Amino acid sequence: MKSFRLIPAMIAATMLVGCVPTKKDTELTQETQQEKAETTIIPSFKIDESYYKLLTPYKESASRGLVVSNIYTKYDMKEVETGLMRLSQNEFDTENFFFQEGQYLAKSTVTNWLKRSSQEKDGLNPPATESMPAEERAKKAPIYLSHIVEQNYLTKTKDNKVKLSGISIGLSLNSIYYYQKVKYGEYYEEPIPESALVEQGKKMASEIVSRLRAREELKDVPIVVGLFKQKANNDIIPGTYFSYGVAKAGQNDVADWQAIDEEYVLFPTDESKDVYREDSNNFKKFKLDIDKYFSNYTSVIGTGFYQNKEIQKLKIEVPIQFFGQAEIIGFTQYLTGVLMNYFGNINVEVSITSINGPEALIIKKSNDKEPYVHIYE
Numbered sequence: 001m002k003s004f005r006l007i008p009a010m011i012a013a014t015m016l017v018g019c020v021p022t023k024k025d026t027e028l029t030q031e032t033q034q035e036k037a038e039t040t041i042i043p044s045f046k047i048d049e050s051y052y053k054l055l056t057p058y059k060e061s062a063s064r065g066l067v068v069s070n071i072y073t074k075y076d077m078k079e080v081e082t083g084l085m086r087l088s089q090n091e092f093d094t095e096n097f098f099f100q101e102g103q104y105l106a107k108s109t110v111t112n113w114l115k116r117s118s119q120e121k122d123g124l125n126p127p128a129t130e131s132m133p134a135e136e137r138a139k140k141a142p143i144y145l146s147h148i149v150e151q152n153y154l155t156k157t158k159d160n161k162v163k164l165s166g167i168s169i170g171l172s173l174n175s176i177y178y179y180q181k182v183k184y185g186e187y188y189e190e191p192i193p194e195s196a197l198v199e200q201g202k203k204m205a206s207e208i209v210s211r212l213r214a215r216e217e218l219k220d221v222p223i224v225v226g227l228f229k230q231k232a233n234n235d236i237i238p239g240t241y242f243s244y245g246v247a248k249a250g251q252n253d254v255a256d257w258q259a260i261d262e263e264y265v266l267f268p269t270d271e272s273k274d275v276y277r278e279d280s281n282n283f284k285k286f287k288l289d290i291d292k293y294f295s296n297y298t299s300v301i302g303t304g305f306y307q308n309k310e311i312q313k314l315k316i317e318v319p320i321q322f323f324g325q326a327e328i329i330g331f332t333q334y335l336t337g338v339l340m341n342y343f344g345n346i347n348v349e350v351s352i353t354s355i356n357g358p359e360a361l362i363i364k365k366s367n368d369k370e371p372y373v374h375i376y377e
Contacts, residue, residue: 040162052085052099052153055162061101061150063110070114070147071172072233079238079264080149080228084170087244087260091224092153092166102150104167104218110148113208116141124204134181138190142177144200146230148208167212168224171204173197175229175239194229198243201227205254209247223247225254237264237303261309267302279304279311282342289338290318294331313347320354328352329375332360336373339364 041056071077085099112120118127126141149170154162175197177190205225212218226244231237240262245254265272267283287300302316318335322328332352339348339362348371350362357376364371 049094050086050089052094052097054099055154059100059103062103063105063107063148063150064101066107066110067147067149072230073235073238075236075238076172076228076230079240080147080170080172080230081151083228083238083241083262084149084151084168084226087226087241088151088153088166088168088224090244091222091246092168097153097155097166098162100152100154102152102167104152104212104215105148105150113148114145116143124207126200134179134188138177138179138188142174142190142192144173144192144197145171145204146174147172164217164221166222166224167218168226169205169208169212170226170228170241171201171208172228172230173201176232178233189232194242197227197229201243202245202254202257205245209254210252213247213252220249222249223254226260237266240264261307263306265304265306267304267314272304276304276306276311279314286338286342289341290335293334294320311346313349314343316348316350318350318352320352320359322354322359323356325377328359332362332373332375336362336371340371 067077067080071080109122112122113124115123116125116127117123118129124145125143128137128141132141147170149168149172151168151170152164153166153168155165156162173192175192175194177192178187179190180187205227209223209225212223224244224246226241228241229239231239241260242262243257243259245257247254265276265279267280268287272283273280283302290300300316300318302314304311305313305315316339320328320331322331335350335352339350343364345366347366348362348364350360351358352360352362360373360375362371362373
C-alpha cells in the first residue's frame with residue numbers, strides 16, 4: 001500500500017513535531033485577570049479545520065484537577081471537555097476564535113457551586129438534611145451536578161491584542177445517584193430521570209449565567225452552556241452532551257435551548273445490534289474475517305460516535321498476543337484490507353496493541369482512497 005509506514009516510534013513522534021510549516025508564529029498581547037499585559041503567541045499551524053488554535057504559553061484552567069475527583073470515568077473526563085469544544089463551534093468558529101482553558105472560575109468557586117445549597121449558600125445542588133433517610137434523599141434530592149467545565153474563546157483585535165470574546169460552560173450531570181444507607185456500607189444506585197436532568201440543568205445554567213454576568217469583565221461576553229449526561233461508573237464508553245443554549249452578549253439568561261443528538265455505541269453488543277443493525281453486521285463480519293485467519297488475538301472492540309443517528313467515526317481496539325515483527329506486519333496488512341471491505345466510506349481509526357504497548361495504527365478518513373498505516377518498531 002502506498003501509505004504504508006514502518007518508522008520507529010520516537011522518530012515518528014519527532015516527525016509529528018518537526019514537519020510543520022515554517023510560517024512565522026504571531027506574537028500578541030493579552031490582558032489577564034490580574035490586569036497586566038502578557039505576550040502570547042498564536043501558532044501558525046493548525047492541525048485541522050475542526051480544531052482551534054491554542055495560544056501559547058498554554059494556560060491551565062483555574063479549576064484544573066477537579067475533573068479527576070468529580071467525574072467517574074476517564075471516558076467522561078475526556079468527552080466533557082472535547083464535546084464542549086465541539087458544540088462551541090456552533091457559536092465560535094475555529095477560523096476566527098482561539099481556545100484557552102477557563103480562567104474565570106477558580107477551583108474554590110467551582111467546589112462551592114457543586115455543593116448542596118444546605119451546605120454552602122452558593123451550592124447549586126438541592127438541599128438535604130442529615131436526618132433525611134438515604135433512600136428518600138436519593139429519590140427526592142440526588143446530586144445532579146457533578147462538575148463544571150469552563151472554556152474561553154478569544155479573538156484578535158486591530159491593535160495587535162487578543163481579547164475574551166466567548167465563554168463556554170459545560171455542566172456534567174449524573175445519570176445515576178450512588179448512595180450508602182450506612183457509613184462504610186454497600187453502595188446503592190438510583191437512576192435519575194432525563195426529564196429531571198433537563199429541568200435541573202437548565203435551572204442551574206440560568207443561575208450560573210446570572211452569576212457570571214455580575215462580573216464586570218463578563219457582562220457583554222456571549223456564554224454557551226451545554227448539558228452533559230454522565231454514564232455509569234463502570235461504563236467503557238463516554239456520555240454525551242444532550243442540550244445546549246446561548247446567552248447572547250448582555251443577556252442574563254440562556255435562550256433557544258437546542259437538543260443535541262449524539263451517542264457513543266459499543267460494538268459488538270445487543271444494543272448496537274438492535275439500533276444500528278447495518279453497522280453492527282459489518283462489525284460482526286469484520287471480526288469474523290479476523291477470527292478466520294488469526295485465531296490467537298484477544299478480542300476486537302469498537303466504539304462508534306453518532307450524530308443524528310449517522311456514524312461519524314469508528315474507533316477499533318485490537319489487542320494481540322503476537323511477538324514477532326513479521327507476524328505483526330502481516331496481521332496489520334491483512335486487517336487493513338478487511339477494514340477497507342467493510343468500513344471504506346467512514347472515518348475509522350484502528351489501534352493494534354500488545355503487552356509491549358502500541359504495535360500499529362491504521363487511520364482511514366471517509367474521503368481518502370487509501371488509509372494511513374503506521375507500524376511501530
